[in-house]
Each structure stands twice: as structure tokens, then as C-alpha cells.
Amino acid sequence: MSSKHMIEAKNLTKHFEGKIxxxxxxxTIKQGELVALIxxxxxxxxxxxxxxxRMAPLSSGDLHLAGQPLSAYKKGKLLxxxxxxxxxxxxxxxxxxxxxxxxxxxxxxxxxxKSLFSLLVPQEKELAIKALERVGLHGKAFEITSTLxxxxxxxxxxxxxxxxxxEVILADEPVASLDPARADDILAMLTKIVTxxxxxxxxxxxxxxxxxxxxxxIIALKNGEIFFDLPTEKVTDDLLxxxxxxxxxxxx
Amino acid sequence: MKSIFRLHNRFIxxxxxxxxxxxxxxxxxxxxxxxHAGGIPTMLQIFEGLIHPDLSTEVLSLxxxxxxxxxxxxxxxxxxAIIYAFIIGILASGVLASNKxxxxxxxxxxxxxxxxxxxxxxxxxxxxxxxAVGLSPYAAIFALAIPYGGILxxxxxxxxxxxxxxxxKALKSAGATRxxxxxxxxxxxxxxxxxxxxxxxxxxxxxxxxxxSFVGLGGLGYQIQLSLADLKYDQVWSYVFFLIGLxxxxxxxxxxxxxxxxERKRRHGFSTGWRSTFFAILLILGSWVYIKLGxxxxxxxxxxxxxxxxxxxxxxxxxxxxxxxPAFLDTGSWAAALKLTLETLEMSIMAxxxxxxxxxxxxxxxxxxxxxxxxxxxxxxxxxxLYGIVRVVYIFSRSVPELVWAMMIIFIFKPxxxxxxxxxxxxxxxxxxxxxxxxxxDMDPRPIRxxxxxxxxxxxTFFYGIxxxxxxxxxxxxxxRWEVIMRTTIxxxxxxxxxxxxxxxxxxSFFNYTQITLLLLCYMILVIIADFASESTRKAxx
Numbered sequence: 001m002s003s004k005h006m007i008e009a010k011n012l013t014k015h016f017e018g019k020i021x022x023x024x025x026x027x028t029i030k031q032g033e034l035v036a037l038i039x040x041x042x043x044x045x046x047x048x049x050x051x052x053x054r055m056a057p058l059s060s061g062d063l064h065l066a067g068q069p070l071s072a073y074k075k076g077k078l079l080x081x082x083x084x085x086x087x088x089x090x091x092x093x094x095x096x097x098x099x100x101x102x103x104x105x106x107x108x109x110x111x112x113x114k115s116l117f118s119l120l121v122p123q124e125k126e127l128a129i130k131a132l133e134r135v136g137l138h139g140k141a142f143e144i145t146s147t148l149x150x151x152x153x154x155x156x157x158x159x160x161x162x163x164x165x166x167e168v169i170l171a172d173e174p175v176a177s178l179d180p181a182r183a184d185d186i187l188a189m190l191t192k193i194v195t196x197x198x199x200x201x202x203x204x205x206x207x208x209x210x211x212x213x214x215x216x217x218i219i220a221l222k223n224g225e226i227f228f229d230l231p232t233e234k235v236t237d238d239l240l241x242x243x244x245x246x247x248x249x250x251x252x
Numbered sequence: 253m254k255s256i257f258r259l260h261n262r263f264i265x266x267x268x269x270x271x272x273x274x275x276x277x278x279x280x281x282x283x284x285x286x287x288h289a290g291g292i293p294t295m296l297q298i299f300e301g302l303i304h305p306d307l308s309t310e311v312l313s314l315x316x317x318x319x320x321x322x323x324x325x326x327x328x329x330x331x332x333a334i335i336y337a338f339i340i341g342i343l344a345s346g347v348l349a350s351n352k353x354x355x356x357x358x359x360x361x362x363x364x365x366x367x368x369x370x371x372x373x374x375x376x377x378x379x380x381x382x383x384a385v386g387l388s389p390y391a392a393i394f395a396l397a398i399p400y401g402g403i404l405x406x407x408x409x410x411x412x413x414x415x416x417x418x419x420x421k422a423l424k425s426a427g428a429t430r431x432x433x434x435x436x437x438x439x440x441x442x443x444x445x446x447x448x449x450x451x452x453x454x455x456x457x458x459x460x461x462x463x464x465s466f467v468g469l470g471g472l473g474y475q476i477q478l479s480l481a482d483l484k485y486d487q488v489w490s491y492v493f494f495l496i497g498l499x500x501x502x503x504x505x506x507x508x509x510x511x512x513x514x515e516r517k518r519r520h521g522f523s524t525g526w527r528s529t530f531f532a533i534l535l536i537l538g539s540w541v542y543i544k545l546g547x548x549x550x551x552x553x554x555x556x557x558x559x560x561x562x563x564x565x566x567x568x569x570x571x572x573x574x575x576x577x578p579a580f581l582d583t584g585s586w587a588a589a590l591k592l593t594l595e596t597l598e599m600s601i602m603a604x605x606x607x608x609x610x611x612x613x614x615x616x617x618x619x620x621x622x623x624x625x626x627x628x629x630x631x632x633x634x635x636x637x638l639y640g641i642v643r644v645v646y647i648f649s650r651s652v653p654e655l656v657w658a659m660m661i662i663f664i665f666k667p668x669x670x671x672x673x674x675x676x677x678x679x680x681x682x683x684x685x686x687x688x689x690x691x692x693x694d695m696d697p698r699p700i701r702x703x704x705x706x707x708x709x710x711x712x713t714f715f716y717g718i719x720x721x722x723x724x725x726x727x728x729x730x731x732x733r734w735e736v737i738m739r740t741t742i743x744x745x746x747x748x749x750x751x752x753x754x755x756x757x758x759x760x761s762f763f764n765y766t767q768i769t770l771l772l773l774c775y776m777i778l779v780i781i782a783d784f785a786s787e788s789t790r791k792a793x794x
Contacts, residue, residue: 084425
């Protein structure tokens with residue numbers, strides 16, 4: 001595995017309406033790592049992912065992406081080449097055909113003329129078709145996206161990411177609304193593609209089982225702090241029990 | 253105290269609105285004096301004409317020709333309105349603006365433009381254009397395009413602002429620029445709603461186009477006006493039936509388009525969507541070609557030196573150039589105009605009151621799910637019969653423009669507020685009934701069936717199940733129609749139905765330019781009051 005540092009976080013802190021959402025988090029993630037973010041609801045998983053994707057500003061702290069501070073990526077287009085985001089199925093434009101939603105991953109490279117023309121005659125069609133084939137959606141390129149099932153829409157979002165080809169993929173509860181069989185399917189596919197493309201993956205999950213099954217490293221958050229940060233094989237059941245335990249105050 | 257208000261706020265609000273309506277009724281001296289001496293016989297003659305319309309070839313061929321002119325003006329006007337609404341609407345939504353200050357500036361500025369253009373009724377625009385550039389089809393087309401563009405643009409902007417954020421954020425994180433998020437995100441997301449709203453407005457544009465004739469621009473309204481002047485009521489109805497037919501065809505087409513949009517089938521081959529698009533393009537081209545060649549209208553002739561001179565004189569006159577005592581700076585004129593403003597307000601309240609009462613008593617049989625018994629699981633043979641009758645009455649009522657209703661009613665009633673209110677009510681009751689019936693049709697039937705299963709009678713079901721569910725939306729539609737009525741009061745005034753409109757027409761005839769400005773100012777005050785009152789009432793119901 002290459003030792004290139006993709007993400008370096010130092011003392012990330014975020015206040016939210018007077019409360020501390022993230023308190024002084026520090027960690028380093030290398031290229032090619034598959035990191036699962038786990039922890040009880042409200043621990044700060046989504047806040048952390050949003051901060052890395054620059055969708056919500058931090059209160060203080062240093063965040064470096066591929067050796068450069070996050071603020072150095074001035075244009076959205078530059079950042080899009082580094083970081084891609086996938087969430088539950090809310091990311092897609094329902095009334096558009098699947099292929100346009102996939103090709104939206106190319107918008108960072110296309111000018112306005114080409115993007116407009118592509119809505120009439122899809123550009124770089126083979127790229128999109130290939131991506132759709134890899135996620136198992138043969139022949140669905142010209143269907144209206146909103147007619148697809150939840151699992152299928154999630155695959156379309158993955159195909160978009162494959163076209164976008166960012167170095168880091170952030171996934172926020174990507175399987176939260178899917179049934180177990182489909183969730184397994186999506187995560188297997190996601191981790192496989194990421195490994196093949198030598199990308200880096202950070203996923204927030206609420207299922208410890210999936211975290212252990214598909215990821216190489218687990219970062220556990222609790223009350224905005226890092227509770228543990230270990231390679232998957234070193235995570236014990238005792239640690240997990242303690243992570244999800246209610247506060248002693250709540251028990252009484 | 254507060255909680256009691258909260259619990260009963262809809263009830264209290266309904267009482268307040270009813271009280272306002274009763275207050276408005278006091279503005280009229282009730283009695284037989286309201287009718288013309290020959291009013292009742294005239295009414296019977298008009299009614300006879302309705303049963304025996306003139307169907308001679310002469311009238312029919314003229315009817316077809318006029319219907320085509322009306323359609324062509326409406327299509328041409330709408331095509332310009334769409335362009336205007338699309339550009340200004342996007343700018344007014346602020347989705348292209350980069351930071352907070354520019355969002356606010358673009359919203360205030362462009363929404364202001366949209367607000368101004370739609371607050372003035374199309375017939376007044378037409379009158380202003382005719383006064384400025386003379387009788388040209390372009391006067392009608394621009395007069396339609398400007399207010400309709402204002403309405404469409406405002407709705408487009410609202411739709412763009414209501415788009416859910418997640419897909420847009422996802423596009424931004426994929427590196428899309430603002431323009432790209434517009435064409436890959438915002439526009440596809442609102443496309444279906446945009447088309448269906450435009451189709452609905454197109455239907456209204458047909459009616460507006462028909463009344464353009466009242467300022468002397470050809471079409472169905474012109475024929476109606478001529479026949480009325482000749483007291484040939486049988487011909488009047490023939491042309492009214494042409495207008496109803498035209499509105500119906502557009503209505504059916506727009507239902508067809510809307511259905512195609514909601515079904516969202518796979519795009520294979522020549523689907524309904526493409527057929528409609530093709531037809532629309534053909535219609536737009538046909539209309540423009542006809543206006544250019546058939547009517548030989550020259551756009552550039554409008555800009556001739558003579559016309560520019562007229563326009564300069566007209567608009568200069570409106571702002572009081574060469575007038576030592578402009579009406580809008582004169583206290584006496586203001587007092588008189590404000591009295592008319594109050595009358596117009598009363599007329600509008602009476603109109604929506606009458607329309608509400610009429611719609612309230614007819615709406616239940618007009619809902620399809622009541623007619624087929626699926627809502628109440630109670631099937632009666634006469635339900636379909638009633639449904640048919642009420643729906644035909646609704647179509648009839650809303651297809652005839654207020655102005656045409658007013659022209660006929662003025663033969664029965666003496667000039668004043670009442671004929672105006674009745675004419676406005678006659679037109680709006682059909683619209684209100686149709687909108688309400690759709691609300692009932694969209695209801696979730698399960699709670700109602702449950703009530704029926706629990707042994708509630710028909711009337712109990714209505715008060716416990718249907719009314720509480722639909723009341724907020726009913727109120728919303730009443731207020732919304734009231735806003736529209738407010739804009740139209742000035743128009744029925746043209747034919748002698750009282751209020752600001754009657755004075756407006758006089759001022760126009762006497763070339764009293766500054767008085768026109770004053771009346772337009774009063775009228776805008778009214779529209780702003782209506783917008784504000786209905787907006788705050790709507791919030792209170794929520």
C-alpha cells in the first residue's frame with residue numbers, strides 16, 4: 001500500500017449552537033485505506049464528513065487534503081477531482097434519464113456548451129455505459145431515474161462517482177435505507193471498486209457488522225471525540241459494547 | 253386564550269371572513285331599483301338566445317375565423333411570456349447568484365419587475381398600448397405577454413426556490429458550476445411542474461385574448477361585443493359557445509399533457525410528450541406566421557416616428573408633463589379616487605362571497621370520488637347525473653370571461669357595484685368549484701370510509717371527515733381567487749359595472765392622462781392590499 005497521506009486532520013473542532021459537535025479530532029488517512037466511521041447517533045459522524053467535503057465550515061483546526069490545505073482548492077471543480085460524496089438516494093435528479101445523472105460526474109470537466117449538448121446527445125456515452133455495467137445496471141441507461149428502486153438509485157450514484165473519479169470517496173450512511181441483502185451488495189461493490197481504482201474510502205455506518213466485514217480500519221466517534229481508531233482486527237467486542245453504552249447518567 | 257384561538261383559529265377566521273362579506277353587502281341599496289325597467293324581459297331574451305343560438309353558416313364561418321384569431325394572439329402572447337418568465341424567473345430565484353448580497357439584490361430587483369408587470373391587468377396594458385401605438389396585433393400580443401410573463405415568472409422563481417437541496421448539493425460536490433446545476437439539477441426537477449402550470453395559464457390566456465377585442469382588436473370578443481350592441485342575443489351565444497369550445501380543447505390538451513408528465517413512462521420513440529411538443533411548436537409557428545402575413549403586422553412600423561411621438565405624448569401625459577394641476581397631486585381627486593377604491597374593494601369581496609356560496613352548495617356532487625361512491629362507499633344512481641350537470645355548469649361559468657358576463661348583466665341591472673360583483677362571481681364560481689372538487693378528489697379516502705363504517709351519516713361524514721380535511725385548502729383557494737378578482741375588478745368597471753374601472757374608462761375617453769395615473773396608483777394599492785391580506789391569512793390558517 002502506498003504511504004501517501006490523503007487526509008491529515010489536526011485538532012478539528014466544530015461548535016454548533018453553543019454545543020460541541022467535534023472536539024479536537026486528529027487523525028491521518030493514507031491512500032487506499034477503507035475507513036469506517038461508527039458511533040452512536042449524534043456522535044458527529046456526518047459533521048465530520050461534511051467538514052472534509054467542505055460542505056460545512058469548521059470552527060477551528062487544520063485539514064489537509066493530498067498534502068495541501070483544504071482552502072487551497074479554490075474552485076469547486078478542483079475539489080471535485082479529489083473528493084466525491086455519496087449518500088442515501090437523495091443525490092440524484094429524479095426526472096432526468098439515468099445516463100445524464102451518471103454523466104453529471106463529468107460536469108467538473110465539461111464546459112457549459114458541452115453539458116447542454118449532452119442533454120440532447122449524451123457525450124462520452126461509453127464511459128457512462130461501462131460504469132453502469134460495472135454496478136450491474138445493464139440496459140437501464142435511458143430509464144427515468146425516479147422510476148428505479150432505492151438500491152438501483154444507489155448504484156446510479158456509484159456509477160456517477162466512477163465517472164467523476166475522485167481520489168477520496170466520502171459515503172454518509174450509504175446503505176441506511178436499504179434492506180440487509182441489498183446493503184451487503186452495495187457495500188461489497190463499493191469497496192471492490194474503490195480497491196480496484198486505488199481510491200480512498202471513508203464511510204459512516206451504523207452497523208458494526210458491515211464495518212468489520214468490509215473495512216480495514218474503524219474510527220469510532222463518541223460525543224464528538226475519537227473513542228478509538230484501530231485496524232479492524234484489533235476492534236474487540238468489549239470496546240464496541242462500551243462505545244454504544246448509554247451514559248451512566250442515563251442508566252440511573 | 254391563545255390556545256383557544258389556536259384550537260379554533262380556522263373557525264374564527266371563517267367567521268371573520270363571513271363578517272367581512274356581510275359588511276360588503278351593506279354597500280348596496282337593496283331593492284327593485286337595482287334592475288332596469290326592461291331588465292327582466294331582457295334576461296328572458298338572453299336566456300332564449302342561449303337555447304336557440306344562431307347557427308347560420310355566416311355566423312359559423314365568422315366564428316371559426318374569430319376563434320383562430322383569438323387562439324393565434326393567445327399563442328403568440330404566451331410564447332413571448334414564456335421567454336420573459338424563463339429569463340427573469342431564473343434571475344429572480346437567485347439560484348445563479350454567487351453570494352448572499354447578490355441573491356438579495358437579484359431577488360428584490362427581478363421579483364419587483366415581475367410584481368409590477370403582473371399587478372396591471374392585461375386589458376389595461378392593451379389599452380395603454382393601443383393608445384400609444386394604435387390598433388396593431390402587437391398591442392394585443394404584448395399586452396398578453398407582459399402580465400402573463402409576470403405571473404409565470406413569479407411561479408417559476410418560487411418553484412426554483414422550493415427545489416430540494418440534496419440533489420443540488422450532490423451536483424455541486426461533483427464539481428458542477430452554477431449554470432451546470434441549473435441545467436442538470438434545477439430545470440429537470442421543476443420541468444414537469446413548469447409545463448403543467450404553463451398549460452393552465454395558457455387556458456387563461458385564451459380567455460384574456462378573447463377580451464382583447466374590447467379595445468378594438470379582432471377576435472371572438474369583438475364579435476360578441478358587436479352582437480350585443482345589435483341586441484342579437486342568439487349570435488352572442490354562438491360566439492360564446494365558440495369560446496367555450498376553444499377553452500375546452502385547450503383544457504383537454506393540457507390534461508393530456510399533465511397525465512403524460514405524471515406517468516413518466518420510458519422514453520421510447522415518439523411518445524405523447526414529443527407529440528405535444530411538436531404540436532406546440534407548430535401552433536406557435538402557425539400563429540406568428542398568420543400574424544405576420546395574414547394580418548400583415550409590421551413590428552418595425554410600430555417604431556415609426558409618428559407612433560413614437562404618440563407614445564411620448566401619452567406616457568409624458570401620464571407623468572404630468574404640460575399639466576399644471578396633475579390629478580395625482582390634487583387632494584380632491586385623491587379623495588374621490590379613494591372612495592372608488594373602497595367601492596372596488598367591496599365589489600371584490602361581494603364577488604368572492606357570492607362565488608364561495610355558489611361553489612359550496614355545488615362542490616360535493618362535483619367530485620368524481622363522490623360520484624362513483626369510492627369516497628363514502630355509498631353508491632347512488634343519481635350521483636353521476638348530478639356530477640355531469642354541475643361539471644357542465646362549472647365549465648360554462650369559467651369559460652366565459654368576466655367581461656362578457658358583465659356586458660350581458662349590465663342589460664339587466666343598472667350600473668353599479670352589484671352587476672360587477674355578480675359578473676365576477678359568475679366567472680369565478682366555476683373556477684372555485686373545479687379547484688375545490690379536485691381537492692376532494694385528491695383526499696385520502698381511508699379516514700372517510702372509516703367514519704362511514706363507524707356509522708356516521710352523510711352529513712356527519714361531511715362535518716367530521718371531509719370539511720376538516722379540505723377546509724385549509726378551500727380557504728387558500730378562496731383567498732387566491734380573491735387576489736385574482738381584485739385584479740379584474742377594474743376590467744368589469746369598463747362596461748359600467750362601477751368602481752375604479754368605470755372612472756378609468758372615462759379618464760381614457762377624455763384623455764385625462766394624470767387621472768389615469770392616479771387610478772392606476774389606487775389600483776396598485778388595492779392589489780398590494782389583496783396580496784398582503786391573503787398572504788397573512790394563509791399563514792394564519794397553516
